[in-house]
Amino acid sequence: MRLFRLFLPACVIAGMLTACGSGESNVESGNANGILHYGNGAEPQGLDPHVVTGVPENHIVRALFEGLAVKNPETLEPEPGVAERWDISEDGTVYTFYLNPNARWSNGETMTASDYVWSWNRALHPDTGSLYAYMLYPIVNSEAYSKREITDFGEVGVKALDDHTLQVRLNAPTPYFLQLMDHYSTFAVHPETLLKHGKMTDRFTPWTRVGNIVSNGPFTLEEWSLNRRIIIKKSEHYWDRDNVALNGVYFYPTENVISEERMFRAEQLHYTAVVPLDKIPDYRERPDSPYVQAAYLGTYYYLVNTERPPVDNVLVRRALSYALDRDTLTRTVLQDTAIPAYSITPPDTLGYNPPQLFDYDPAKARELLAEAGYPNGEGWPGLEIIYNTQEAQRKIAVAVQQMWKRELNIDITISNQEWKVYLNSVSQREFQVARRGWIGDYVDANNFLDLFITDGGNNNTGYASDEFDDIILNLAPKAKTRDERYGLFYKAETMMMNEMPIIPIYTYTSKHLIHPSVEGIYPNLMDSLNLKYVKLHPGRSLSGEAN
Amino acid sequence: MLRFILWRLLQAIPVIFVVITATFFLVRSAPGGPFDSEKAVLPEVKRALEAQYKLDLPLHEQYIAYLGDLSHGDLGPSFKYPGRSVNEILGSGLPVTAELGFYALSFALLIGVLAGVFAALKPNTRQDYIPMGMAMIGICMPSFLLGPLLVLIFGIYLDWLPIAGWGDLPGDKILPSITLGSAYAAYIARLSRAGMLEILSQDYIRTARAKGLPEWRVVTQHALRGGLIPVIAFLGPAFAGLLAGSFVVETIFQIPGLGRFYVQAAFNRDYTMILGTTVFLSTLIVFFNLISDVIAAWLNPRLRAQFKGGAS
Numbered sequence: 001m002r003l004f005r006l007f008l009p010a011c012v013i014a015g016m017l018t019a020c021g022s023g024e025s026n027v028e029s030g031n032a033n034g035i036l037h038y039g040n041g042a043e044p045q046g047l048d049p050h051v052v053t054g055v056p057e058n059h060i061v062r063a064l065f066e067g068l069a070v071k072n073p074e075t076l077e078p079e080p081g082v083a084e085r086w087d088i089s090e091d092g093t094v095y096t097f098y099l100n101p102n103a104r105w106s107n108g109e110t111m112t113a114s115d116y117v118w119s120w121n122r123a124l125h126p127d128t129g130s131l132y133a134y135m136l137y138p139i140v141n142s143e144a145y146s147k148r149e150i151t152d153f154g155e156v157g158v159k160a161l162d163d164h165t166l167q168v169r170l171n172a173p174t175p176y177f178l179q180l181m182d183h184y185s186t187f188a189v190h191p192e193t194l195l196k197h198g199k200m201t202d203r204f205t206p207w208t209r210v211g212n213i214v215s216n217g218p219f220t221l222e223e224w225s226l227n228r229r230i231i232i233k234k235s236e237h238y239w240d241r242d243n244v245a246l247n248g249v250y251f252y253p254t255e256n257v258i259s260e261e262r263m264f265r266a267e268q269l270h271y272t273a274v275v276p277l278d279k280i281p282d283y284r285e286r287p288d289s290p291y292v293q294a295a296y297l298g299t300y301y302y303l304v305n306t307e308r309p310p311v312d313n314v315l316v317r318r319a320l321s322y323a324l325d326r327d328t329l330t331r332t333v334l335q336d337t338a339i340p341a342y343s344i345t346p347p348d349t350l351g352y353n354p355p356q357l358f359d360y361d362p363a364k365a366r367e368l369l370a371e372a373g374y375p376n377g378e379g380w381p382g383l384e385i386i387y388n389t390q391e392a393q394r395k396i397a398v399a400v401q402q403m404w405k406r407e408l409n410i411d412i413t414i415s416n417q418e419w420k421v422y423l424n425s426v427s428q429r430e431f432q433v434a435r436r437g438w439i440g441d442y443v444d445a446n447n448f449l450d451l452f453i454t455d456g457g458n459n460n461t462g463y464a465s466d467e468f469d470d471i472i473l474n475l476a477p478k479a480k481t482r483d484e485r486y487g488l489f490y491k492a493e494t495m496m497m498n499e500m501p502i503i504p505i506y507t508y509t510s511k512h513l514i515h516p517s518v519e520g521i522y523p524n525l526m527d528s529l530n531l532k533y534v535k536l537h538p539g540r541s542l543s544g545e546a547n
Numbered sequence: 548m549l550r551f552i553l554w555r556l557l558q559a560i561p562v563i564f565v566v567i568t569a570t571f572f573l574v575r576s577a578p579g580g581p582f583d584s585e586k587a588v589l590p591e592v593k594r595a596l597e598a599q600y601k602l603d604l605p606l607h608e609q610y611i612a613y614l615g616d617l618s619h620g621d622l623g624p625s626f627k628y629p630g631r632s633v634n635e636i637l638g639s640g641l642p643v644t645a646e647l648g649f650y651a652l653s654f655a656l657l658i659g660v661l662a663g664v665f666a667a668l669k670p671n672t673r674q675d676y677i678p679m680g681m682a683m684i685g686i687c688m689p690s691f692l693l694g695p696l697l698v699l700i701f702g703i704y705l706d707w708l709p710i711a712g713w714g715d716l717p718g719d720k721i722l723p724s725i726t727l728g729s730a731y732a733a734y735i736a737r738l739s740r741a742g743m744l745e746i747l748s749q750d751y752i753r754t755a756r757a758k759g760l761p762e763w764r765v766v767t768q769h770a771l772r773g774g775l776i777p778v779i780a781f782l783g784p785a786f787a788g789l790l791a792g793s794f795v796v797e798t799i800f801q802i803p804g805l806g807r808f809y810v811q812a813a814f815n816r817d818y819t820m821i822l823g824t825t826v827f828l829s830t831l832i833v834f835f836n837l838i839s840d841v842i843a844a845w846l847n848p849r850l851r852a853q854f855k856g857g858a859s
Contacts (some may be wrong), residue, residue, distance in 0.1 A: 045629060053584070203599055256798050262695075263710060268710065418814070420580070421578045
């Protein structure tokens with residue numbers, strides 16, 4: 001009997017649990033209270049703008065903080081943020097930012113130009129170990145400071161002319177510099193708050209915790225439950241508070257994309273970070289589909305190790321590229337969620353269009369392979385593609401393997417590697433062909449082309465060209481006009497793609513499910529969203545049901 | 548009994564020490580490091596990061612430093628989540644995982660014991676085959692299949708229960724608890740059936756029946772006590788297994804428990820987090836096994852006698 005009594009609590013608990021019902025959905029209650037429920041992909045590493053990297057962190061940090069300039073949510077053009085206006089010198093190398101006198105920290109203190117000087121010192125200081133320190137490298141002497149070649153921050157080209165005027169001197173005209181001001185790595189942090197919890201360069205202090213953090217964006221941090229949710233609420237001191245429609249946002253770490261899609265269907269989320277590939281056709285067919293897809297500033301490609309046979313031969317690399325039917329691949333394997341790519345820079349990157357030097361041409365591919373010494377694949381020594389363990393990567397690798405076998409009669413091995421092992425193989429150049437993706441940090445071809453400067457950390461192909469380096473590092477930054485600059489990029493990209501150190505496959509797209517009650521999220525090349533502009537309209541519901 | 552417990556505790560120390568040492572050197576010998584990322588990390592940045600995490604020290608010094616920190620309960624800072632200590636992350640995940648494990652085990656006990664006893668009352672009849680057949684399905688069905696199935700039925704089609712979260716919406720703890728508990732319910736059903744069958748054939752049960760006691764009293768007052776000993780012995784390791792093995796369920800239902808951190812730590816090469824969770828969970832497993840052994844020894848008069856005579 002005593003043992004039986006042990007089950008009583010279990011019965012009671014089970015009873016209590018089953019007595020519950022699902023009740024009002026998050027979307028219904030959120031619409032009524034102005035709360036957005038946001039699938040954010042993963043638990044953020046942290047909220048320190050100078051420490052974090054990654055997309056989930058970006059969404060939250062950009063809601064809590066604001067840069068000197070912000071991107072327009074539709075056009076991505078820079079608009080006033082903390083700076084109400086700015087002047088650019090005639091030669092394009094001196095920017096003077098005039099801070100909005102109403103710009104406040106969330107504790108009510110006024111923001112000053114010296115906050116920026118202090119913050120950029122922190123972001124660039126080698127001890128901070130900011131992975132994005134290079135975003136400030138256009139500034140005079142910043143790179144030298146970051147690499148400890150100089151130790152006096154006074155030599156870096158940042159100066160507070162007065163409380164509300166910040167002067168920044170650049171090495172060369174940098175047309176994308178204002179875009180960088182909306183990147184979290186260049187945001188100001190509140191010096192006193194950081195110093196209360198540790199040294200300027202400390203990474204481990206709890207200054208970003210609830211109750212400690214002082215920020216300057218449209219929202220403030222309300223709750224941070226690890227791996228459960230992060231809640232932000234509308235800031236009381238934000239300068240443009242009247243134009244912030246939402247009362248708050250709940251961010252969920254939705255790592256499992258399948259669960260995230262189910263949460264959206266059950267109206268637990270307004271917005272999903274991604275959409276499972278196999279669900280996309282269903283959603284597309286729906287009337288008033290919540291599925292939103294847009295071109296994204298990123299390229300998926302295969303890196304080629306130009307120092308390993310048989311791909312050390314440029315003819316082989318070209319043959320492989322000609323033999324790839326990118327249209328079929330993007331239409332079938334990728335369910336029309338990607339755009340075939342023929343170069344590293346995505347098309348129409350702020351008006352720049354990259355060269356297309358080849359197309360799908362199996363006959364030409366066979367010809368090139370024969371010329372390289374492998375007619376109809378005879379004598380082919382074999383080739384291995386490595387990719388990180390993930391179903392989507394495997395499907396693409398299998399399709400590529402089949403296409404190359406069919407068109408060129410060559411055997412390809414595909415090998416998956418666990419993420420960190422794969423990263424290690426790529427950085428040590430222990431591969432012949434490796435899967436790779438690059439997402440731009442800012443909308444400019446430079447961000448894609450400077451990957452391939454000789455011995456660059458992200459080059460990993462062995463590609464080296466003095467002429468290419470000269471264009472990217474010296475000539476393009478000094479170009480007087482946009483046309484001249486783009487002309488130089490075009491020349492460099494043509495030169496690089498002729499050597500084919502990479503085999504471009506597709507341009508990414510961003511994919512989200514957005515509840516019909518949400519307004520103010522615009523598809524754009526950066527997949528950039530400013531929560532300040534998001535509004536909720538109660539009464540709109542999902543129509544139709546995906547299986 | 549005290550000597551038995553002390554002896555087992557002494558045995559546990561080298562086990563945990565070996566786990567720490569092996570994990571420490573294994574994670575560091577794995578290719579790739581915590582600061583590797585798709586974007587190249589500048590050498591000076593990498594050096595600064597390594598210095599902040601003491602990775603610039605020789606390996607044996609790192610090991611000694613780790614043991615030193617561990618001796619006063621400090622599991623170190625997380626590599627993946629700068630600004631958070633491993634102790635803090637474990638502290639936030641453990642209550643959730645423990646609560647999930649408790650509900651799952653409660654569900655498993657309730658369903659498992661009922662099904663097992665029910666089946667044992669009429670062995671080799673339909674009353675036996677049906678629950679045991681279902682138990683076999685429960686054992687075979689992995690949680691990554693059962694979880695989404697329950698979500699589809701009860702969360703999407705019937706719209707009775709929330710499909711993700713933990714403590715955010717009423718009723719959101721039901722589906723994960725059932726998913727995690729099902730396999731254990733199936734084990735418990737088979738264990739309690741076997742235990743009950745053995746006890747129900749004992750002489751004292753026959754005596755009780757001969758005295759004219761109603762069947763339900765024979766079962767509840769006499770048979771259950773002995774019949775459930777195997778189940779009780781199973782509970783310790785089962786609870787430890789639930790704590791360590793809830794990763795899949797936590798991922799399906801977006802639950803902020805320990806399991807998700809444990810698995811992600813390995814992918815991220817978050818050295819301190821891998822070590823911290825391994826040390827913590829192995830200690831827990833050793834501890835629950837000890838409890839379970841103590842209960843088994845206490846329930847078994849022969850073992851009790853043995854430890855009165857000498858500890859071996």
